[in-house]
Amino acid sequence: xxxxxxxxxxxxxxxxxxxxxxxxxxxxxxxxxxxxxxxxxxxxxxxxxxxxxxxxxxxxxxxxxxxxxxxxxxxxxxxxxxxxxxxxxxxxxxxxxxxxxxxxxxxxxxxxxxxxxxxxxxxxxxxxxxxxxxxxxxxxxxxxxxxxxxxxxxxxxxxxxxxxxxxxxxxxxxxxxxxxxxxxxxxxxxxxxxxxxxxxxxxxxxxxxxxxxxxxxxxxxxxxxxxxxxxxxxxxxxxxxxxxxxxxxxxxxxxxxxxxxxxxxxxxxxx
Numbered sequence: 500x501x502x503x504x505x506x507x508x509x510x511x512x513x514x515x516x517x518x519x520x521x522x523x524x525x526x527x528x529x530x531x532x533x534x535x536x537x538x539x540x541x542x543x544x545x546x547x548x549x550x551x552x553x554x555x556x557x558x559x560x561x562x563x564x565x566x567x568x569x570x571x572x573x574x575x576x577x578x579x580x581x582x583x584x585x586x587x588x589x590x591x592x593x594x595x596x597x598x599x600x601x602x603x604x605x606x607x608x609x610x611x612x613x614x615x616x617x618x619x620x621x622x623x624x625x626x627x628x629x630x631x632x633x634x635x636x637x638x639x640x641x642x643x644x645x646x647x648x649x650x651x652x653x654x655x656x657x658x659x660x661x662x663x664x665x666x667x668x669x670x671x672x673x674x675x676x677x678x679x680x681x682x683x684x685x686x687x688x689x690x691x692x693x694x695x696x697x698x699x700x701x702x703x704x705x706x707x708x709x710x711x712x713x714x715x716x717x718x719x720x721x722x723x724x725x726x727x728x729x730x731x732x733x734x735x736x737x738x739x740x741x742x743x744x745x746x747x748x749x750x751x752x753x754x755x756x757x758x759x760x761x762x763x764x765x766x767x768x769x770x
Contacts, residue, residue: 507632510670524733529764560612647687
């Protein structure tokens with residue numbers, strides 16, 4: 500019996516499949532619960548703080564106001580299930596807030612928010628690509644000085660090494676493709692803003708060629724997902740990401756049994 504196909508995929512799910520098809524199956528097909536990750540929750544907090552900052556008029560997007568929006572974001576997150584699930588001690592919670600403060604401070608060293616013209620924040624989009632529905636949330640869609648669209652994605656993790664840049668840019672290129680399909684205009688540029696210990700902006704221009712390349716790559720990944728579902732063949736792929744995986748008990752590379760994942764999914768009513 501074949502696995503059911505996902506009804507839609509996001510750029511992060513495409514990346515998940517390429518990183519480890521078996522982990523993709525556990526999270527997307529079996530929909531098994533995952534332990535909250537402190538880096539991911541920090542990212543959510545900082546994204547929310549910057550979203551609130553950009554709700555202010557340009558003159559109001561100051562460092563002082565950013566400190567206030569971060570406080571609001573931290574307050575909102577204090578009751579969020581992912582944050583609560585981290586089980587942070589008082590000292591760890593203080594370090595968490597300090598790390599978020601550092602990322603927001605570093606943001607001001609990369610851009611002057613008063614000069615940015617956002618036309619959309621945290622935009623939920625869905626676009627059709629053949630039989631596939633591609634969905635995602637764009638952190639910021641803006642107009643540059645020439646009136647051209649720019650897609651911006653904030654990143655709170657480690658900036659990529661030279662050989663990793665193209666792969667890291669794939670998600671934001673998918674967002675650009677989605678913008679063109681939904682709004683009928685191709686963004687002129689996409690960019691990743693890294694707010695970690697090596698803050699930097701990585702950007703790329705777009706063209707008909709880049710869009711065609713993105714569509715081809717997305718189509719190839721979707722075809723591989725279809726084959727894996729049809730043949731029930733989702734293979735593990737070991738990497739440093741295994742250290743952060745929630746599915747060790749089901750992974751044969753970690754001494755686990757994949758068959759038990761289906762049993763858990765049924766017990767949870769996920770399939």
